[in-house]
Amino acid sequence: MNFKNIKIGNKLIIGFSSILLVAIVIGYIGYNGMNLISVHYDEVSHNQLPGIHSLMAINQAQTAIDASENALLADNLSPELIKAAYNNFEISKLRADHAFKVYDSLPQSAKEAVVWKEFVLAFDDWWQHHEIFVGLAKKHDAQNTVQAYNAMKDYTLISIAEPFAKSEKLINQLIAINTEEVEHENQKADKESSVALTLLLIVILIGVILSISLGIIISRAITIPLAKGVRLAKSVALGDLTVNIDIDQKDEIGQLADALKNMVEKLKLITREIKNGATVLGTSASEILTTVTEIITAAAETATSVTETTTTVEEVRQTSMVSNQKAQSLMKSSQKAGDSVEKGRASTDEVIASMKKIDDQMNLISETVLKLAEQHRTIGEITTSVSDIADQSNLLAVNAAIEAAKAGEQGRGFAVVAQEIRSLSDQSKKATAQVKDILDQINKSVNQAVGVTEQGSRTVADGRKLVAQSGEVIELLALNVEETAQASIQISSSNKQQMAGMEQIVPAMENIKIASEQQLSGIKQAQTAARDLNVLGQNLKDIIEKFKM
Numbered sequence: 001m002n003f004k005n006i007k008i009g010n011k012l013i014i015g016f017s018s019i020l021l022v023a024i025v026i027g028y029i030g031y032n033g034m035n036l037i038s039v040h041y042d043e044v045s046h047n048q049l050p051g052i053h054s055l056m057a058i059n060q061a062q063t064a065i066d067a068s069e070n071a072l073l074a075d076n077l078s079p080e081l082i083k084a085a086y087n088n089f090e091i092s093k094l095r096a097d098h099a100f101k102v103y104d105s106l107p108q109s110a111k112e113a114v115v116w117k118e119f120v121l122a123f124d125d126w127w128q129h130h131e132i133f134v135g136l137a138k139k140h141d142a143q144n145t146v147q148a149y150n151a152m153k154d155y156t157l158i159s160i161a162e163p164f165a166k167s168e169k170l171i172n173q174l175i176a177i178n179t180e181e182v183e184h185e186n187q188k189a190d191k192e193s194s195v196a197l198t199l200l201l202i203v204i205l206i207g208v209i210l211s212i213s214l215g216i217i218i219s220r221a222i223t224i225p226l227a228k229g230v231r232l233a234k235s236v237a238l239g240d241l242t243v244n245i246d247i248d249q250k251d252e253i254g255q256l257a258d259a260l261k262n263m264v265e266k267l268k269l270i271t272r273e274i275k276n277g278a279t280v281l282g283t284s285a286s287e288i289l290t291t292v293t294e295i296i297t298a299a300a301e302t303a304t305s306v307t308e309t310t311t312t313v314e315e316v317r318q319t320s321m322v323s324n325q326k327a328q329s330l331m332k333s334s335q336k337a338g339d340s341v342e343k344g345r346a347s348t349d350e351v352i353a354s355m356k357k358i359d360d361q362m363n364l365i366s367e368t369v370l371k372l373a374e375q376h377r378t379i380g381e382i383t384t385s386v387s388d389i390a391d392q393s394n395l396l397a398v399n400a401a402i403e404a405a406k407a408g409e410q411g412r413g414f415a416v417v418a419q420e421i422r423s424l425s426d427q428s429k430k431a432t433a434q435v436k437d438i439l440d441q442i443n444k445s446v447n448q449a450v451g452v453t454e455q456g457s458r459t460v461a462d463g464r465k466l467v468a469q470s471g472e473v474i475e476l477l478a479l480n481v482e483e484t485a486q487a488s489i490q491i492s493s494s495n496k497q498q499m500a501g502m503e504q505i506v507p508a509m510e511n512i513k514i515a516s517e518q519q520l521s522g523i524k525q526a527q528t529a530a531r532d533l534n535v536l537g538q539n540l541k542d543i544i545e546k547f548k549m
Helices: 008-072 079-105 110-143 146-159 161-237 252-343 345-469 471-545
Strands: none
Touching: 008 079, 008 110, 008 146, 008 161, 079 110, 110 146, 110 161, 146 161, 161 252, 252 345, 252 471, 345 471
């Protein structure tokens, strides 16, 4: 497995484990060396040194006994010194016995065991001679004769000297053997200590080299790719998306590098999509702005047409009021004509004059009705234009809603404006339909008024002929006057209906005017929104241009 593909945590574990292993090896070597040295020193301290001490204690006890024996050979010894010499014999013997026990319990080499065995025999032989000497000394103490002294002296200088010298030689030989073993153990301990120290230094050196090597390898495996990642992040932060990162690792840093690569690629893709969207947004915003400007122009023209239509309707209303007044006047005249018939033929001239007035008024009514019909046709054309404008506004609102849907979230406000435009357009169409219905009613009333006017004109003409021919036709004139009165009532009723229709048309046109003004205000808001949308698209495009891809 490649080291750079190992996880960072595992790398650190390997590094610390290696250092720990080296530390364990160092500790083991040191412990083993100290243990070997301790074994040698234990051997020396627990075996050789106690043996040497015991042998020296035996030798000292033997020397002390020999010195006390020589002290008893002196002349004129006081009883205290003689007693002290005997006490020294006992004390030294006890020390020697204790040293014998200690030394005999210690492990011994083959050579040492042989010499020790010889020494024990020699010591026992010497001790037997010592006891003989003690007997002679006590005999001398008791007899205090020269013969007893000479016997004690000769035995000390001749008989005891040989076993003492032999035992002393053997014990010195034992001391030399133990001393030699002590030196040998010391040499072995020094040698093993030197070897352990050398191994310890070598392992420490290897551990230092291994630690430095692992530290460099792990550090480079972490810091170098991290530095590459930092450079990539800085470049991306500056808007440069053309940079790339080359890290061929499978650890956490390699995963981070792959994530950074994917991030840069996705940023490139998102930036391209945003750039394309910004272009489309700018184009759509420009088209929407142009369309809204055209809608504003059309709405302004619609408002102007509605104002003109309202003025015309008001004029028709005024004309209808005049016609109604004339019809009322005609009705009063007819009533007066009826009264005149009751008064007699004397009123014929007045009736002729009244008939002439009626004829003039009928002509005026005819002209008024013709004007009303002409104005009715003009209003029909205007309402048709208003309906066409409403259809065009509805179509523009649908197009604006489609463009707003394309714009997405930024076009939501514009979509609301487009919906308001469609609503105003529907209201305009409904109002136009109401105006058409009212105009149809006015048309019917006008047609009736025309018929009645024509009938009244014919009746007036016949009445004038009859009045001119004979006063006898007064009764017939009365009947015609009655018919004229009825016609006047019909004309008055038609004029009332026409005025009522005008009264309905005027509020409807006012509603259309208000709706047009609201529509114009909404379209201006849409124009402002489209202009802001266009600026937003341009700003977004400028921001995207800062990125390098």
